[in-house]
Amino acid sequence: MIKLIECPRDAMQGRERFIDTAIKAAYINQLLQVGFDTVDFGSFVSPKAIPQMRDTAEVLSLLDLHQSKSKLLAIVANERGANEALFFEEIDYLGFPLSLSETFQQRNTNKSIQEALVTIEEIQNLCETKGKTLVTYLSMGFGNPYGDPYSPDLVAEFVKNLNDLDIKIISFADTIGSAEPSLIAELYKVNAETYPTIEFGMHLHTRPQDLRPKIEAALNAGCKRFDGALKGFGGCPMAKDELVGNVATENLIRILEEKGYENHLDKNEFSEAMKLAQVVFS
Incomplete structure (x- = not known):
C-alpha cells in the first residue's frame, strides 16, 4: 500500500506574507478530509527562523480531527521543540531534518551532524516514552551544492546510524x-534490502517534467511512502531555481494511478482542497 503524505507546512513555510491562522487551519482541515495517510501540518521551531510557523500550536487547536483518518506530523529541530510538540496528543509523528551535508546541517538547524545525531537520539527517546514515532528526513540525500562529501556509501552509513537508534x-x-x-x-533498493524493518520514503524537490522517471524509479525499487504538496507549492530556497518545487500531489497521484496503484482518496474533497489551495497561495 502506498502512503501519501501531504505537506502544507512545506508549502507554506517559505512564503514571505504571513498566512492568517484561520486560513491555515481551514486549509489543513480540508486536507484532513481527503484521506491522506499523513498531513505534515506545522513545525515547532524558532519563530525567528521560520516566522510563518509561529502559530502552529494555535492552528492545531483549530483542527477538526474527529472525521479524519489522517495522522498529523510536525517538524522539530531540537529537544525543546520536541517537548513542545509532544505536549499535544493529536500529533502522531515528529519529523527531524538530518542532513548528509555538514554545511546544510549548520544552516538548517545550527548544529553539526554529530550534534544532530545526539539530538535525534534524545528525541527518539522522548517519542518512545510518549508513544510517538520519529520520522528522520535525510536532506541533501542525493547530493549537495556545497562540495561536501556525498556518496551512496555515505547514505548507507547514515542509515546504519539511524537503524542503531531504532528509527523506523x-x-x-x-x-x-x-x-x-x-x-x-x-x-x-540497497537500503530497503539491508533494513527491511525501516519504512523508507521520498521527499522530492524537482522540476515537474522530471517527476515521472524519478517516481517510477522509486516505485520499482520498493519505495511506498511519498511526500507531496498540492499544486507543487513550496520547495527549498537553496535550489536557486523557482521551478524546483515540491512534488505536486495531483501529478504524483496521476502517476500512481497510471501504474495501477489505488490511492483511496475522496475525489470530491480533493477537488475542494485544490480550489482552496489556489486561494491560500495566491
Missing part, C-alpha cells in the same frame, strides 16, 4: 532537485 521511518529528501533516477533506484 527514514525519508530521503532531494533538497535541491539533483536526484537522478538511477541513484534513486540504487539508494532505495
